Amino acid sequence: MRILVTGGAGFIGSNLAKRLEHDGHEVTVLDNFFSGGFANLVDFQGEVIAGEHGAAEPCARCEVIFHEASITDTTVTDQLFMMRNNVEGFRHVLGWAARWHARVVWASSAAVYGNLPAPNRLTDKPAPLNVYGYSKLAMERLAKRWAAEHSEVPIIGLRYFNVYGPGEQHKGKFASMIYQLAQQMKGGKRPRIFKFGEQKRDFVSIQDVVECNLGAMVADHPPQAGVFNVGCGKAHTFNEVVAGLNRALGMELQAEYIDNPYAFFQTHTEADITQTRELLGFAPKHTDVAEGIQAYAAAGL
Ligand SMILES: NC(=O)c1ccc[n+]([C@@H]2O[C@H](COP(=O)([O-])OP(=O)(O)OC[C@H]3O[C@@H](n4cnc5c(N)ncnc54)[C@H](O)[C@@H]3O)[C@@H](O)[C@H]2O)c1
Numbered sequence: 001m002r003i004l005v006t007g008g009a010g011f012i013g014s015n016l017a018k019r020l021e022h023d024g025h026e027v028t029v030l031d032n033f034f035s036g037g038f039a040n041l042v043d044f045q046g047e048v049i050a051g052e053h054g055a056a057e058p059c060a061r062c063e064v065i066f067h068e069a070s071i072t073d074t075t076v077t078d079q080l081f082m083m084r085n086n087v088e089g090f091r092h093v094l095g096w097a098a099r100w101h102a103r104v105v106w107a108s109s110a111a112v113y114g115n116l117p118a119p120n121r122l123t124d125k126p127a128p129l130n131v132y133g134y135s136k137l138a139m140e141r142l143a144k145r146w147a148a149e150h151s152e153v154p155i156i157g158l159r160y161f162n163v164y165g166p167g168e169q170h171k172g173k174f175a176s177m178i179y180q181l182a183q184q185m186k187g188g189k190r191p192r193i194f195k196f197g198e199q200k201r202d203f204v205s206i207q208d209v210v211e212c213n214l215g216a217m218v219a220d221h222p223p224q225a226g227v228f229n230v231g232c233g234k235a236h237t238f239n240e241v242v243a244g245l246n247r248a249l250g251m252e253l254q255a256e257y258i259d260n261p262y263a264f265f266q267t268h269t270e271a272d273i274t275q276t277r278e279l280l281g282f283a284p285k286h287t288d289v290a291e292g293i294q295a296y297a298a299a300g301l
Helices: 011-022 079-100 131-149 169-174 177-186 206-218 238-249 274-280 289-300
Strands: 002-006 026-031 047-050 064-067 103-109 155-160 162-164 192-194 203-205 227-230 256-258
Touching: 002 011, 011 026, 011 064, 011 206, 064 079, 064 206, 079 103, 079 131, 103 131, 103 206, 131 155, 155 206, 162 177, 162 206, 169 177, 177 192, 177 238, 177 289, 192 238, 203 206, 203 289, 206 227, 206 274, 227 274, 238 289
Parallel strands: 002 026, 002 064, 026 047, 064 103, 103 155, 155 227, 162 203, 192 256
Antiparallel strands: none
């Protein structure tokens, strides 16, 4: 198939583009390199277009669009900048999809849940805490309205939880906590986590995220403008992450517990992936974060 991956120089987009290419598809990457890293595309042979998702159609008709492009710095407070890029950019992409009759699989975020108690269910009333999370919610609502007018275009939103794995180095302080702690430890420092490390997150491996996207690409009769949780379905504590890193890196460093400066901080995220399993055939392999970290370390962490 001919496939367009927006945000294809980014962490998730580049992993997806390379896998699709490996599977024999003709893949075009579109990215404005705002936060992406060229190094992610060195092994990608397909066409790379340096451009905006908010511009004119970037290429000839594609049958599927994976839309990963987004401002991913969750600390941005410029609301217009965030909304223009994420929501208006998505509106353009939906326009291409309508003209091409292309399926759209796009990246929403667990940030739409904000601080809601876990497990995080699709029926929860969204409560984003920042404009990044709100932009994803606005995109979900836009997709719903769009689908009502363009019923021939399946639009599938994936609410990613905490994704980790190879290809995230360029994200710096926005790379996964697993990556950040590994760098501290490899630099000879004790891993610094908030007191007392019992906060929980649903950490999901990039391999599982890619598989979920592939499932969404081929799913029969997905609900129109449906959204799905994409986590491993289990929460692990920060202490468990440190233990997994020690094991994978062959170290024995004790965590250094520091005060949490944030007034609002998620203490527990955990994706309810019932619908993702049933309708997209999602079956995450790395449901034990220690195993996922081991695989990450083997690939170069
Ligand atoms: N990594 C996670 O844990 C996570 C969690 C929840 C949601 N997400 C979502 O998944 C998607 C991919 O995230 P990522 O972790 O790969 O981040 P990333 O920053 O590595 O990738 C985003 C890519 O989008 C590109 N981009 C930004 N604005 C653009 C524009 N106007 N036109 C074209 N390209 C543009 C960037 O240059 C970058 O390559 C994003 O939509 C993000 O919001 C990621």
